[in-house]
Amino acid sequence: MILPALTALIGTATGGLMTYLIQKKQFQHEMDKLRLENKTEFMAEETVKHFLSHKTYTDRSFDVIQKHLGGFEDDELRKILVRAGAIRDIREDGSEWWRLLSRMDEYITKKQKKKEAAQY
Incomplete structure (x- = not known):
């Protein structure tokens, strides 16, 4: 049994x-x-992450990214940037800049240090 x-x-x-x-x-x-x-698309996302992860530059202009990732329409490239985890910043001069959301703290710290250095 x-x-x-x-x-x-x-x-x-x-x-x-x-x-x-x-x-x-x-x-x-x-x-x-x-x-x-x-x-x-996967390789384009990896390339975008590589450019936006550079240790000295937190931001990259859309023009620079577009130059290095040829073959994509503007809106298509913007979608790739968003899928890679990037956010857009429009500067006072009207230029378009992108940075990884994961590097936002680093960007804020750099900006504060520049502001403090300018005060002295």
């Missing part, structure tokens, strides 16, 4: 494990396929 129940339990567990592994592999395959289909 125990042997058939134990055999059924082992069979069910093995079947469940196999199903899980197959589903995991299929999901990974689908993700790889989507990445390959959208490789241009």
Whole structure:
């Protein structure tokens, strides 16, 4: 009586494990396929993150980004910037600048230091 129940339990567990592994592999395959289909956008996002993560520049002008990421329309490039986690800043002269949201604290600290240095 125990042997058939134990055999059924082992069979069910093995079947469940196999199903899980197959589903995991299929999901990974689908993700790889989507990445390959959208490789241009993924690489553009990575490039934007690279430019906006430079240790001395927290901000980059839209013109500089556009120069380095040719082949995209203005609005398409802005969408890529937003997907990469960037925010836009329009300066007093009307120029468009972008920075990563994750670097906002660093930007504020730099701005405060410049303001303090200008006071002395």
